[in-house]
Amino acid sequence: MQRFVNNPDDIVDETVRGFVRAHAELVRLDPGNPRVVVSTAAPVEGKVGVVTGGGSGHEPAFIGYTGRNMVDAVAVGELFSSPTAKSFHDAIEASNGGAGVVVLYGNYAGDNMNVKMAQKLAAKAGIEVLTVVANDDVSSAPKDEREKRRGVAGEIFMWKVGGAKAASGASLAEVRDTAQKAIDACRSVGVGLAPCTLPAVGRPNFAIEPGKMEVGIGHHGEPGVAVEDLKPANEIADEMVRIVLDDHDLPAGTRVAVLVSGLGATPRNELYVLYDRIAAQIEARGLVLAKSYVGDYFTSLEMVGATLTVMALDEELEALLEVETACPGF
Amino acid sequence: MQRFVNNPDDIVDETVRGFVRAHAELVRLDPGNPRVVVSTAAPVEGKVGVVTGGGSGHEPAFIGYTGRNMVDAVAVGELFSSPTAKSFHDAIEASNGGAGVVVLYGNYAGDNMNVKMAQKLAAKAGIEVLTVVANDDVSSAPKDEREKRRGVAGEIFMWKVGGAKAASGASLAEVRDTAQKAIDACRSVGVGLAPCTLPAVGRPNFAIEPGKMEVGIGHHGEPGVAVEDLKPANEIADEMVRIVLDDHDLPAGTRVAVLVSGLGATPRNELYVLYDRIAAQIEARGLVLAKSYVGDYFTSLEMVGATLTVMALDEELEALLEVETACPGF
Numbered sequence: 001m002q003r004f005v006n007n008p009d010d011i012v013d014e015t016v017r018g019f020v021r022a023h024a025e026l027v028r029l030d031p032g033n034p035r036v037v038v039s040t041a042a043p044v045e046g047k048v049g050v051v052t053g054g055g056s057g058h059e060p061a062f063i064g065y066t067g068r069n070m071v072d073a074v075a076v077g078e079l080f081s082s083p084t085a086k087s088f089h090d091a092i093e094a095s096n097g098g099a100g101v102v103v104l105y106g107n108y109a110g111d112n113m114n115v116k117m118a119q120k121l122a123a124k125a126g127i128e129v130l131t132v133v134a135n136d137d138v139s140s141a142p143k144d145e146r147e148k149r150r151g152v153a154g155e156i157f158m159w160k161v162g163g164a165k166a167a168s169g170a171s172l173a174e175v176r177d178t179a180q181k182a183i184d185a186c187r188s189v190g191v192g193l194a195p196c197t198l199p200a201v202g203r204p205n206f207a208i209e210p211g212k213m214e215v216g217i218g219h220h221g222e223p224g225v226a227v228e229d230l231k232p233a234n235e236i237a238d239e240m241v242r243i244v245l246d247d248h249d250l251p252a253g254t255r256v257a258v259l260v261s262g263l264g265a266t267p268r269n270e271l272y273v274l275y276d277r278i279a280a281q282i283e284a285r286g287l288v289l290a291k292s293y294v295g296d297y298f299t300s301l302e303m304v305g306a307t308l309t310v311m312a313l314d315e316e317l318e319a320l321l322e323v324e325t326a327c328p329g330f
Numbered sequence: 331m332q333r334f335v336n337n338p339d340d341i342v343d344e345t346v347r348g349f350v351r352a353h354a355e356l357v358r359l360d361p362g363n364p365r366v367v368v369s370t371a372a373p374v375e376g377k378v379g380v381v382t383g384g385g386s387g388h389e390p391a392f393i394g395y396t397g398r399n400m401v402d403a404v405a406v407g408e409l410f411s412s413p414t415a416k417s418f419h420d421a422i423e424a425s426n427g428g429a430g431v432v433v434l435y436g437n438y439a440g441d442n443m444n445v446k447m448a449q450k451l452a453a454k455a456g457i458e459v460l461t462v463v464a465n466d467d468v469s470s471a472p473k474d475e476r477e478k479r480r481g482v483a484g485e486i487f488m489w490k491v492g493g494a495k496a497a498s499g500a501s502l503a504e505v506r507d508t509a510q511k512a513i514d515a516c517r518s519v520g521v522g523l524a525p526c527t528l529p530a531v532g533r534p535n536f537a538i539e540p541g542k543m544e545v546g547i548g549h550h551g552e553p554g555v556a557v558e559d560l561k562p563a564n565e566i567a568d569e570m571v572r573i574v575l576d577d578h579d580l581p582a583g584t585r586v587a588v589l590v591s592g593l594g595a596t597p598r599n600e601l602y603v604l605y606d607r608i609a610a611q612i613e614a615r616g617l618v619l620a621k622s623y624v625g626d627y628f629t630s631l632e633m634v635g636a637t638l639t640v641m642a643l644d645e646e647l648e649a650l651l652e653v654e655t656a657c658p659g660f
């Protein structure tokens with residue numbers, strides 16, 4: 001395993017410590033919990049607090065989206081594992097400005113359970129918590145079972161919209177409703193070309209044979225909808241657009257935001273090769289590309305692959321995406 | 331080869347096209363040369379033009395540093411190959427606001443030759459061009475042969491300082507002198523854990539055996555100073571700091587900027603693991619960490635590895651680093 005690792009048990013602590021040290025003008029550690037990263041601007045009196053959390057190994061997600069007009073506090077889990085209920089609770093406490101807190105997170109069993117427990121703890125402490133569960137990954141369940149779908153890179157749009165809405169002085173219910181609208185407007189798909197390795201395990205926990213690709217792969221290597229022969233980049237891009245837009249069903253003229261994220265080990269220039277074709281295909285369907293993000297925004301250690309997220313915009317969502325943010329992830 | 335590629339001959343065109351499409355608010359293609367990327371703000375009448383250029387495959391370098399208060403125009407080469415003299419010349423023309431142009435580039439044979447030819451072409455067209463050649467890679471030649479050293483990620487500091495100085499209204503000689511001061515203040519080292527593959531070749535053009543690492547590796551896999559057993563991250567970090575600071579020889583109390591860049595396929599969290607130890611070591615030597623950058627700033631396709639750059643700051647360099655920029659790379 002050719003990696004920069006000390007004791008695998010220490011990776012998350014070292015990652016978070018290095019992260020907070022590198023971005024000290026934007027983030028700090030919670031004094032009582034080294035698995036909670038807090039914006040240096042938080043809490044803001046009278047503002048709705050915005051919290052997320054998830055497993056490590058997806059950097060810059062989740063910690064990189066902590067900052068001004070973004071997420072106020074992030075609960076940090078082990079590699080590819082949910083944060084504890086206590087960490088979610090401590091993040092809620094750290095972001096609480098007295099106007100309630102929204103937890104905007106992804107649809108995974110551990111996160112669902114631990115957020116629910118944290119919500120109960122917060123209620124006892126007198127903090128009202130509302131939640132939004134991201135489920136933008138179209139390949140993880142059929143369209144009529146959207147509540148079973150996982151959350152992936154669409155979460156970044158959910159955080160950006162939710163963070164901007166909270167910064168505008170909106171109420172707890174308004175922030176929750178707008179973040180819900182944001183993730184409802186997102187559809188994502190992932191394609192994997194080579195697996196990743198958890199250092200404590202020392203070998204890939206799933207396989208992608210050379211010459212093959214996994215279409216619809218999840219952020220932890222969850223199986224996709226099809227293992228296919230590896231195709232030229234343009235054909236992969238076409239397939240990603242087709243999967244996302246067949247599910248999304250947007251009328252011509254719809255303004256959209258697009259995010260193409262590498263999964264960790266994809267050369268950056270190849271993300272632009274993919275994006276070039278994706279953008280052309282989206283425009284060919286009569287949609288209007290209002291905003292694009294191309295880069296490593298939500299990774300899976302050193303997986304080779306990419307995700308595409310398309311968000312349908314209305315006036316409010318587009319305006320909130322345009323609000324300036326300061327966070328390490330953008 | 332598990333990669334997102336169409337015809338390998340088209341990669342650079344597709345990369346540049348996707349890049350310009352994704353960042354149209356910041357960059358455009360030169361109308362006469364699809365291998366020249368120009369800031370949408372350039373040229374600025376009366377401002378010194380700032381140009382760079384280099385091979386593709388290092389994204390976000392070089393094109394990603396085009397923008398406001400940064401580089402005005404970038405000449406784009408094939409993967410790991412110098413841009414042509416014509417492309418450097420067209421970049422010079424595109425950035426010319428009538429006050430002369432600096433070309434801030436890295437010390438490689440092809441770039442040296444082609445920049446020199448472009449400089450002659452520009453002189454005929456009545457544009458004065460001065461150059462700064464980056465040579466921050468300490469492992470590429472001994473200290474008393476600094477003119478033989480290659481340029482690596484220190485170029486990013488050179489561009490940021492040079493771009494900010496030019497934006498301040500400084501003269502051509504002043505911009506050149508300040509960019510020269512910036513790169514003179516930089517020392518870098520790279521460590522490679524796994525090689526990269528040019529898609530047209532289809533297999534790695536150099537080898538790093540499992541269990542080994544190449545200390546002092548160049549941005550194209552140029553051999554380093556030693557092949558060693560792969561060590562824990564902290565020991566690698568210590569060795570990187572030692573190599574850089576033994577060469578740099580900075581008095582205690584010196585304020586420094588640090589850049590830790592992944593080479594393409596290094597998990598983002600491991601860059602923070604490295605950075606955490608690097609920062610501690612730098613502080614232990616009595617230096618003051620004024621500014622840090624951790625991420626994929628200057629890559630080598632999907633090489634596994636990282637570079638460390640340390641820049642010694644004076645008041646002017648620190649102030650210029652703080653000037654706000656708008657470019658896709660930051």
